[in-house]
Amino acid sequence: MDFLNILNGALGEIISPTTAAYGLAALGLAVHFGYTGLLNFGQAGFMAMGAYGFAISTLTFNAPFWVAVLVALVCSVVFAFLLGIPTLRLRADYLAIVTIAAAEIARYVVTTNRLTDVTGSAGGLNGFTNGFYALNPFPEGRYDLGFVALSHRDLWVRVTAWALVALCCVLVLLLMRSPWGRVLKGIREDENAVRSLGKNVYAYKMQALVIGGILGTLAGILFTLPRSSVQPANYGTELTFFLWTCLLLGGMATVLGPVLGAMIFWVVLSLTQGLLYGAIESGIITFITTTQAGQLRYIMVGIALMLLMIFRPQGVLGNKRELAFT
């Protein structure tokens, strides 16, 4: 077993674009749930809007990079309105059921064979990221960052991803410190109190839903960039629940919590996976196969989610007084 290699792989996860995408999507959930108290179980749907909006406008309509990003964002705003209009006046668990249902509807629609020409159905789409890589300012070659060496393409994806995450974090921080953000927190604590102050609670909730959804959509685009492909199976309910685990790990009503949560999530997964695979290949563990070890990660995430919720609902960075539930 090569411990150094496993450790390096785990450290590499800290700056991987997938971690950035998870962090960004979880930040969107923090806006929804942590700050506003909206129970969004359909963040995978927002990510799918980003991925498919971007990919389809590039492939089917030959849109340039920035137009494709814009189209994805518009899709996400429309999706947020469709979700919000029927449910934001209802109790929290209705929003939960409707968002999870809407995300699944989106997944069924991009998987159906009837739309194969546009969505690629179950096989998904690929080869739509040329516009992004054409913007790469780094000259060709390998870049050594100490613990990991990257090609110029990998470096470009990572720099973009983390710059975007940093930008979004600053924006969310500023928003939440503004009077607007204080109203959101007020809605989380007591909707009726805010309403009695003359605020339009429905409009504030809708704005929060749209902003969190946009973060999810940007994350969806980021998620596809390193792979240059999008597959519908990736946008199932499990993705949403992974994002929730990241959010709860880091702390739900914090800005850096979701990002930190995503880093911890991926480092822990990579470490355990590496150690398990190593142990299986060197014959130390014989009672499970590598396929079964791959399933263990889901079991681990599930148990971690339960334990977190029961014993430390505020996460690593959170403050217990700022929980969106009691």
Next chain:
Amino acid sequence: MGSVPRLVRSTWLLAALAAFFAALLVTAPASQAAGPAASPASQTSPAPGPGDQENFRFSINGVLRNAGQPVPDVTIRATGEGFSGETVTSASGAWTIRVPVQGTYQVELDESTLPEGVVLAPGAQNPRTVTFANTSNAGAVFPLGEGIVVRGANLGEQLAERLIAGLSFGLLLALASVGLSLIFGTTGLTNFAHGEMVTLGAVLMFFLAGMGLPVWLAAALAIIGGGLSGYLQDAGLWRPLRQRGSGLIAMMIVSIGLALAVRYVIQLFFGGAIQQLPGAQSPQISLGAVSISQNTLQSLVISAVVIGLLGFLLLRTRLGKATRAVADNPALASASGIDVDNVIRIVWTVGGLLAALGGILWAYYRPGVSFNMGQQILLLIFAGVTLGGLGTVFGALVGSVIVGIFVEVSTIWLEADLKFVGALLIMIVVLLFRPQGILGRRERVG
């Protein structure tokens, strides 16, 4: 709450959780060891277990379509190079059989599993020979007849057939959703792990039948196992959480974690493949001009009888009245001398029993057992419950039947891989116009 009792309670909760998963881990491999060997239903390769199939690098695949429509749930078998494996086409008609080595395989489509009215095109080879040409994938195409419908093409008969199938599907959904609704009504918990209770019933029955038990006994034991899982869940997890005063949203997220963990514990031992229960292929019965499979009809009768019995128990017995009282107002019920905790424990047990029965019927309806079969209908169960009105038992029944019929009837016009979309959409639309659901009460909407 002082810190010492709190710590004690937390430790007890942790221990209970650990014991729950330990129990799952210990019981499952034993049943699997005995399972595939003796099972008449599992026809996967003799050497590698169902889970191992995913390890093979090479695969034979194809998509089964009839007049542009995907054909799901058709069994396809591959034999050759000392290996044999089988699979069932997915909702999109796609199928893949993973094989250990490149070589030549005989691929056979089981014509008896083709849906009614669909036949192989005249002159189509079956079985056909597939040879790998230095690729990791090989394709096999089975041309189906140009929508050659054997009988019953007119809309009326089609509609009648779909209505009966939909009623059967709706009633099996109702078994699960009535349990979910009872749990929601008495504890306020939206249980995302209910789908896994559905899966558990079918998986337990598969293992028990594989051990050579007769079908009725395997089904009975699996249902009892489902009830036991409900009882243990409440005793080990939900009751301690309620006593800690955990919030409803926190408990909802705990149930999501539980669902993830249990689903993949099941996959760990059951594997990713689709397996069949004994008697999964049943003859068609003709009722006048309408033909329906025997299993679907039996499932309809069984669920109708069970739901009728449950309705009687709820309306006529002391326990049923106590349950409805707790659902209505727990504090008042408790003050009237009703043992609320006991009622909730019984509700969880009954919910587990009903979900397990629903799971077995769902396995016959699809047909097939897989580790994520419960997850696939979880949202339809939610749709049924929301449609009828959260927390109302008879609303859940009505809502589920509507969802079941809608799903089946919509396949006349909609692609088969979109049939769940329609049901989820009407749920959202109903929330727009009547958020409390069909039989719900206004004050619950909040």
